[in-house]
Amino acid sequence: MKAREAPADEADEDDWFEPPTTEQDDTIEHSLFGEILDWMLAPLLLLWPMSIAITYLVAKGIANQPFDHALEDSVTVLTQQVKQADGAMLRRVPDKNSSNKGRDFLRGDDVDTLYYLVVGGHGEYLDGDRDLPPPQDPDKYRSGMVLFRNDTIHGTPVRVAFSYLDMPSSTDDEPRRTLVQVAETLEKRAQLANEIIKGVILPQFIILPVILALVWFALARGLSPLAQLQERIRARPPDDLSPIESGQVPEEITPLVGSLNEMLARLSLSIDMQKRFIADAAHQMKTPLAGMRMQSELALRQTDHDEIHRSLLQLAKSSEAATRLVNQLLALARAENQPQAGTAFEPIELSELARGVVQDWVQASFAQHIDLGFEQPAYSIMISGNAMMLRELLSNLIDNALRYTPLGGSVTVRVRSTLELAILEVEDTGPGIPPAERSHVFERFYRILGSNVDGSGLGLAIVREIAQQHGAEVDIFNNPRAHSPKLPGTLLRLSIALLLPDAPEEDHITYG
Numbered sequence: 001m002k003a004r005e006a007p008a009d010e011a012d013e014d015d016w017f018e019p020p021t022t023e024q025d026d027t028i029e030h031s032l033f034g035e036i037l038d039w040m041l042a043p044l045l046l047l048w049p050m051s052i053a054i055t056y057l058v059a060k061g062i063a064n065q066p067f068d069h070a071l072e073d074s075v076t077v078l079t080q081q082v083k084q085a086d087g088a089m090l091r092r093v094p095d096k097n098s099s100n101k102g103r104d105f106l107r108g109d110d111v112d113t114l115y116y117l118v119v120g121g122h123g124e125y126l127d128g129d130r131d132l133p134p135p136q137d138p139d140k141y142r143s144g145m146v147l148f149r150n151d152t153i154h155g156t157p158v159r160v161a162f163s164y165l166d167m168p169s170s171t172d173d174e175p176r177r178t179l180v181q182v183a184e185t186l187e188k189r190a191q192l193a194n195e196i197i198k199g200v201i202l203p204q205f206i207i208l209p210v211i212l213a214l215v216w217f218a219l220a221r222g223l224s225p226l227a228q229l230q231e232r233i234r235a236r237p238p239d240d241l242s243p244i245e246s247g248q249v250p251e252e253i254t255p256l257v258g259s260l261n262e263m264l265a266r267l268s269l270s271i272d273m274q275k276r277f278i279a280d281a282a283h284q285m286k287t288p289l290a291g292m293r294m295q296s297e298l299a300l301r302q303t304d305h306d307e308i309h310r311s312l313l314q315l316a317k318s319s320e321a322a323t324r325l326v327n328q329l330l331a332l333a334r335a336e337n338q339p340q341a342g343t344a345f346e347p348i349e350l351s352e353l354a355r356g357v358v359q360d361w362v363q364a365s366f367a368q369h370i371d372l373g374f375e376q377p378a379y380s381i382m383i384s385g386n387a388m389m390l391r392e393l394l395s396n397l398i399d400n401a402l403r404y405t406p407l408g409g410s411v412t413v414r415v416r417s418t419l420e421l422a423i424l425e426v427e428d429t430g431p432g433i434p435p436a437e438r439s440h441v442f443e444r445f446y447r448i449l450g451s452n453v454d455g456s457g458l459g460l461a462i463v464r465e466i467a468q469q470h471g472a473e474v475d476i477f478n479n480p481r482a483h484s485p486k487l488p489g490t491l492l493r494l495s496i497a498l499l500l501p502d503a504p505e506e507d508h509i510t511y512g
Contacts (some may be wrong), residue, residue, distance in 0.1 A: 032104055033223055048208070052201060059196035061086040061191045064159070071161035072146045074116075074182040075475055079163055082118060082126075082180060115153060115183040119178020121167060129153075143177060151183070158183040225250050229257070241249055241268040288322035291315075345384045345470075347499055350422050351376040351415045353387060357394045358413050361402065368404055371410040381415060381422045382499040385470045396455070396459040397426040397492055404430035407485070417498060424494040427479045432488035438476045463492075472496035 117128035131153055133226045141147060144166040151160050162181040180400040229249055243261040246254050290313055299311035358374045365372035394413070401411040416423045433441060442464040472494055481487025 002498055020312055024252075032226075033219055037215070037220055040214070040219075044211075048204070050167055052197075053349070055200050056193065056212075059193040059200070060189070062196060063192035067159065067184065067189055068148055070158065070159070071148070071182055071184055074114075075146050075161045075163050078116060078118070078182060079165060079180050081163065082178060111187045112185040115158065117179070117181045118511075119179040119181075122167060126178075126482070128181075132144065132181055134179060134181070135160075138164065138177070156185055158185050159189070225253065229253065241271070242267075264509040288318045291318040292322065343388050346387070348385050348387050349385050350381045350383050350424065353390060354394060354415050354424060356412055357391050357398065360395070361398045365411065366401060368402055368405075369407045370405050372398075373410065373412045375412060375416075377416055381417050383422050383470075383496050384499045385496070389466045389469065393463050393494070394424065394426070396462050396497060397494075398494070400424050400459045400491075401428035401430070404428060404490070406430065409487070412481075421495045422498050422500060425491060427481065427491040429479060429482055429484070429487055429489045429490060431486075432482075432490050433476055433480055441476070442474070463494075467496075470496055 067433075068153065116131050116241050117130070117132040117134075118126040120126050120135065133145075133151055133153070135149060141164055143166045146161055146163045149160050149162070151158055160181055160183040162179060164178065167178050199292040225248075231440045233244065241264045243264060244257050246257045247258055295311045295315040295318060299308050299315065302308045302311060316393070355374060355376065358372065362372060398411065398413065404410055405428040411426065411428045414423075414425040414427070416425070442460045463474060475493045475495070477491040477493065479491050481490035
C-alpha cells in the first residue's frame with residue numbers, strides 16, 4: 001500500500017457536535033376510561049363541599065331576613081312607646097303588671113329569649129335588661145335608623161336591632177339621643193338554616209349516585225367504539241395487513257386509525273421486500289452450491305491426479321463464492337436491523353478507520369497486481385457512527401473497486417472534508433458505471449450486464465443501507481484522474497456530517 005499526501009480541505013470552526021442522546025422514560029400504563037372518570041369526578045367531589053359551605057352561608061342569610069324584620073318591628077314599636085311617654089320627660093315603658101299591654105310584643109317564645117334596653121341621652125338607664133351591651137362607637141350611627149349587629153349576652157350569641165332617637169331637651173338646645181335596643185337569641189334562625197340546608201343537601205345525596213351512574217354509563221357508551229375496534233383488529237388473521245376501515249370509528253379516533261394504516265402499509269412493504277430478498281438469496285445460493293456439488297461429484301469420478309486437482313480448485317472457488325455471498329447476506333441483514341441513532345453511535349476518527357480497512361486489503365491488491373493507495377489530510381476528521389458498520393461499508397467499496405479494476409490498475413481511498421461534511425472516496429481505473437446504471441447498482445443482486453466479474457450484486461446494496469443508517473449520501477462519478485477513454489473509472493463518494501470540523505480552509509475539488 002502506498003501512502004499518498006492529500007491536500008487539506010476546508011473545515012468548520014472548532015466546535016464539538018455531540019451526537020444526539022435519547023433517554024428512555026419510564027412508561028406507566030393508564031386507563032383512558034379511568035383518567036376521564038377522574039377528571040370528571042375530581043372537580044365534582046371538590047366543588048361539592050364548597051357548594052355545601054356556600055349554601056349554608058346563603059341559608060343563614062335567608063333565615064336572618066324574616067327574624068330581622070320582626071326585630072325591626074319590635075324596635076319600631078318600642079320607639080313609638082318611648083316617644084309617646086311625656087314629650088321631653090322620658091318615662092319608663094309600662095311594666096309587666098300594668099294594665100297597659102304594650103310589653104306583650106316583647107314576650108319571648110319557647111325557643112328564643114328576647115331582651116330589650118332603653119337608655120337615656122345621658123346614659124341613664126330607663127327600662128329593660130341592664131346586661132344588654134350598647135353598640136360600639138355610637139357617634140357613627142345616624143338617628144332614626146334601625147340597625148343590626150351580632151353580639152353576646154351572658155355568653156350567648158344574640159342578634160341585636162337598635163336605633164337612636166333624638167329627643168328634645170328642656171334645658172339644652174341640643175337634642176338628647178336615646179338608645180332603644182331589642183335582642184334575640186339565634187335558636188330559631190339556626191333551626192331554619194338547618195332546615196334549608198337539609199332541603200338542599202339531602203336531594204343531592206340521591207342525585208349524586210344517579211349522576212355517577214350516568215357518567216359511568218356515558219363513558220362506557222362513548223368508549224365502546226374503541227372496544228369494537230380492538231375486537232376487529234384482534235379477529236384479523238396474522239397475515240392480514242390490509243387497511244383498517246375508518247368509517248366505523250369516531251372522528252377523534254380517525255387520526256389514530258390513519259396512523260395504524262400507514263404503519264401497516266410500511267410493514268407490508270417491508271415484509272414484501274424481505275420475501276423478495278429471501279427468494280433472491282435462495283436463487284443466488286443455488287449457483288455456488290450446485291457448482292460445489294458438481295465439482296465434488298466430478299472429482300470423485302476422476303482417477304487422474306491433475307483432473308482431481310482441477311476439480312478441487314473449482315470446488316474451492318465455488319466455496320469461496322458461497323462464503324462471500326453468505327457473509328454479504330449477513331452483513332446486509334445486520335445493516336438493516338442496526339439502530340439508527342443513540343448508544344450504537346460513537347465519535348470516530350474517519351482517517352484512522354479508513355487506514356485500518358485499507359491495510360486489510362493490501363494482500364488482496366498485491367495478488368491482483370493493483371496499486372492500492374490511501375490519502376488522508378493532516379488534520380483529524382471526526383464523525384458520529386458505528387465503527388463496525390462503517391468498516392463493512394468501506395470494505396465493500398474497496399472489494400468492488402478491486403474486482404472491477406484490471407491488472408496493473410490502481411484503487412485509491414481518500415479521506416477529506418468540507419465545511420460541514422466528511423468525505424470518504426474510493427476511486428478506481430476500471431470500466432466505470434454508465435450514468436443510466438447508477439440508479440440501479442444499489443439494488444440487491446443487481447449486476448451490470450457484460451461485466452464478466454464474479455459477484456453477488458449485494459456490495460453496493462450494503463453500502464447504501466449503512467449510509468442511510470448514518471444519514472449519509474453516496475454518489476457515483478467518473479474518475480477525474482482516469483487517463484484511458486475506454487477505462488473511465490469510477491469514483492464513489494460518501495458524504496457524512498462532521499462531528500468535529502477542525503480542518504483549515506483551502507480550495508475544494510468538485511467531481512462530476
